[in-house]
Amino acid sequence: MPFPFLNKDILILLKKRIIFFSLLFYPIWIGSYLGEFAMFLDILSNFRIQMFYGIIFILLINILFKSWKLVVISIIPFLSLFYDVLYWKIPNTRGTYGSNSISLYYSNVLSTNTNYDKLLKQVELKSPDIIALIEIDRKWKNALDTLKGYHYSKVLPREDNFGIAIYSKIKLTDVEIKYFSKSRVPSIYSKLDLGDSSISILLTHPMPPGSTEGFINRNSTLASIGSFIKKSNHNAIVIGDLNTAMWSPYYKKLIEKSKLYNSRKGFGVTPTWPSFYFTRIPIDHCLLSPSLKVSEFTVMDSIGSDHLPLALKILYE
Numbered sequence: 001m002p003f004p005f006l007n008k009d010i011l012i013l014l015k016k017r018i019i020f021f022s023l024l025f026y027p028i029w030i031g032s033y034l035g036e037f038a039m040f041l042d043i044l045s046n047f048r049i050q051m052f053y054g055i056i057f058i059l060l061i062n063i064l065f066k067s068w069k070l071v072v073i074s075i076i077p078f079l080s081l082f083y084d085v086l087y088w089k090i091p092n093t094r095g096t097y098g099s100n101s102i103s104l105y106y107s108n109v110l111s112t113n114t115n116y117d118k119l120l121k122q123v124e125l126k127s128p129d130i131i132a133l134i135e136i137d138r139k140w141k142n143a144l145d146t147l148k149g150y151h152y153s154k155v156l157p158r159e160d161n162f163g164i165a166i167y168s169k170i171k172l173t174d175v176e177i178k179y180f181s182k183s184r185v186p187s188i189y190s191k192l193d194l195g196d197s198s199i200s201i202l203l204t205h206p207m208p209p210g211s212t213e214g215f216i217n218r219n220s221t222l223a224s225i226g227s228f229i230k231k232s233n234h235n236a237i238v239i240g241d242l243n244t245a246m247w248s249p250y251y252k253k254l255i256e257k258s259k260l261y262n263s264r265k266g267f268g269v270t271p272t273w274p275s276f277y278f279t280r281i282p283i284d285h286c287l288l289s290p291s292l293k294v295s296e297f298t299v300m301d302s303i304g305s306d307h308l309p310l311a312l313k314i315l316y317e
Contacts, residue, residue, distance in 0.1 A: 039209060042244075051081050202229070205241050245282050
C-alpha cells in the first residue's frame, strides 16, 4: 500500500478521488479531437501539452495505487498525446534548400504594454531582416520610429488590438492591406524582393474565438488565407497570432489547403501564450512553403506582452 504514513480511510478517499479525476480526463481528451462540432471542443484542442502532462500523472498515480484497469485504459490517450507532442520534435527533412537566408523577428506586443525598450533591445540583439508586429497602436508606432536600417515598412496602428506592422531591410513590393473576413481585421501582404526571386509574406491576426462571432470570424479568416495562398502559387511566409494551436481542425484545414508547413517542426511545440508557463499554448505561428527551411527557431524572452516573441532564420534558394 502506498503512503504508509496515511490511515486507511484517507487512502480510500484519495483513491476514490483519483478514480474520479481519471475517469473525468477521458471525455476531455476525446472532446479535444472533436473541435468541428463545438467551439468549446475546438478550444480544448489547444491544451494537448497540458493533457499530456495530465495523463502522465494519471498513469503514475494509478500505477502507484495498483489500479491496473485504469492503467490499461490510460495507454491509448497516453500514446495519442505522446504522438501529438513528440511529432513537433521530429525534424523536417523534406526537400533540398539553398544557402541564402532571411532572418525574421515577430511579436504580438500587446497594445497596453509599454516596455518598448525591451523589444528594441531584442531587435538590436537579433538584427533581423524583417520585423513583423501585431497589436501596434499609435504609441508603439512612435516608439518604433527610432528603428534604424529598416528602409521599407508598412504600419497600420489601431487602438483595438488589431494594429499591424512590417519593418524590412529587404525591399517590399506589391504591398497590400488584405481583409479575410467580415470583421475587417487587417493583414499585410507583400513580396520580398530578393533580386532574382521573391517570397511573399503575409502578416495576420485573426479574431480570437472568445465568442461565437469571434470563432466564426477566426475560422473564415483561416479558410480564406488558405485559399489565398493556394491561388497565389508563390513561395510564401504566413506569420502571426492565429488564435489557435496546431491541433485545431480549422488550423489543419488551413495547412491542407495552403500546402504550407509550420516552422516549429523539429523544434518542439514551443508554446508562446500566455507568457506564464503551465497554461501556455502555441498560437503564434510562422508557416512556410515546402521550398523554404528553418535553420533557427527561438522563442524569445518576455517583453512584457502576454505573448512571447519568435526569432527565425529561413533558408531559400
